[in-house]
Amino acid sequence: MQTFVNVFLGFFIFESVGAVPITDTIIYDSEFYDIPLEELPHPFAYDENKKFDQVKADVGTALPSMIQEMYSSAPLTEETEDEASTPKLVDGSSAQGSGVLGLQTQDGLPTCLLCTCLGTTVYCDDRELDAVPPLPKKTTYFYSRYNRIRKINRNDFANLSNLKRIDLTANFISDIHKDAFRRLPQLQELVLRDNRIRQLPELPSTLTFLDVSKNRLGHKGIRNEAFKDLNELQHLYITDNNLDHIPLPLPESLQALHLQNNNIQEMHEDTFCKMRDFTYVRRALEDIRLDGNPINLSKTPYAYMCLPRLPVGNLI
Numbered sequence: 001m002q003t004f005v006n007v008f009l010g011f012f013i014f015e016s017v018g019a020v021p022i023t024d025t026i027i028y029d030s031e032f033y034d035i036p037l038e039e040l041p042h043p044f045a046y047d048e049n050k051k052f053d054q055v056k057a058d059v060g061t062a063l064p065s066m067i068q069e070m071y072s073s074a075p076l077t078e079e080t081e082d083e084a085s086t087p088k089l090v091d092g093s094s095a096q097g098s099g100v101l102g103l104q105t106q107d108g109l110p111t112c113l114l115c116t117c118l119g120t121t122v123y124c125d126d127r128e129l130d131a132v133p134p135l136p137k138k139t140t141y142f143y144s145r146y147n148r149i150r151k152i153n154r155n156d157f158a159n160l161s162n163l164k165r166i167d168l169t170a171n172f173i174s175d176i177h178k179d180a181f182r183r184l185p186q187l188q189e190l191v192l193r194d195n196r197i198r199q200l201p202e203l204p205s206t207l208t209f210l211d212v213s214k215n216r217l218g219h220k221g222i223r224n225e226a227f228k229d230l231n232e233l234q235h236l237y238i239t240d241n242n243l244d245h246i247p248l249p250l251p252e253s254l255q256a257l258h259l260q261n262n263n264i265q266e267m268h269e270d271t272f273c274k275m276r277d278f279t280y281v282r283r284a285l286e287d288i289r290l291d292g293n294p295i296n297l298s299k300t301p302y303a304y305m306c307l308p309r310l311p312v313g314n315l316i
Contacts, residue, residue: 111135120162132156145169152176152201157184165189174216176201193237200226208232213239213258222247238262239289246271255284260312261292273306282306289313 111117111133115124120140124133129147140162149168154177157163163184173195181187182202189209197215200222207230215221218241226247227233234255238247243262248271250257272288274280290297290313297304298315 135160138162141165143167144171147171149173150175152180154179156180161185163187165191167191168195170194173197178202188232197221203227203230205229206232209235211235211237213237213241215241217241217243219244225249227251234284239292250285252282253284256287257285258287258289259293260289264290264293264295267295267297267300267303269300269303271300271303273303275302278305280306281308283308 111122111124114127115122115133117123117136120136120138122135122139122142124142124144124147126146127144129144129149131149132144132152135142135157137159139160141164145167146169149171150173152168152173152175157166157180161184164186165188166181167189169191170193173192174197176192176197176199178201180201181190182204184204185206187204187206190203190207191209191211192215193211193213195215197212197217198221200212200217203210203226210230210233217238221241222238222243227236228249228251230251230253232253233251234253236250236254236256237258239258240261243259243264246259246264246267250272269275272282272285286308288307288309288311290311293313295314297311297313304310
């Protein structure tokens with residue numbers, strides 16, 4: 001009888017245990033959850049001086065150190081508050097709150113969205129611009145060809161101390177402020193061809209290349225001794241401008257002078273050489289173009305004695 005009772009009780013206990021619902025086992029990692037908040041590896045960002053909405057924006061999820069190491073292969077670098085809050089342009093310069101794509105243009109678009117910025121080069125070709133857009137501070141090369149720019153203002157290139165090349169080919173430029181380019185300390189190449197320029201502005205002494213072909217300089221468009229102090233100038237192109245004279249003096253550094261298709265009618269014997277110094281040789285100036293002018297080069301044979309090559313033009 002006792003044996004029967006024991007078997008019956010055992011069966012009853014087994015059925016009761018089987019009737020209990022099975023649940024998933026939840027394992028809490030005491031390594032992290034038992035640690036006080038202030039001792040977490042990366043606690044929540046909190047500042048007593050911040051307002052509630054500021055604190056709320058900073059709160060995030062603190063990951064365990066093992067997981068953080070998986071997502072952070074490089075050591076974190078600290079930034080100052082100014083550096084962290086100042087947006088950067090594509091070239092790394094500060095835009096002073098203008099956004100990562102540069103300053104706003106007159107069209108309401110950032111320069112580097114309206115144009116194309118690659119490193120420190122800005123391409124704004126054929127964008128129907130009617131003014132020079134605000135450029136990133138570290139711009140080195142600027143191209144704005146085939147647009148509708150009519151005027152170059154004094155401050156269009158202000159504070160762009162890294163600019164080395166400006167190309168404004170094929171616009172409608174008729175007015176350039178006299179100091180628009182003069183204050184650029186590194187400007188080497190200036191291309192203004194195919195515009196409507198009537199007066200050449202002041203030029204920086206750093207220029208090595210200048211092209212103002214196909215403009216309207218005429219008789220008074222180039223001031224006296226405009227190129228005298230350009231001691232690094234190597235290429236000077238002033239074709240198709242209705243000039244009636246060769247602008248003198250020309251710097252000794254000059255290698256190429258293109259004056260074709262103007263209205264130059266005469267030349268002096270000391271235009272390129274020195275009349276009283278027959279030993280003087282001007283070796284650098286090897287490329288002179290005077291074709292397309294109403295001038296007879298054979299009338300001034302001594303004007304070329306110091307040159308390595310004769311000018312190209314009418315010898316009859």
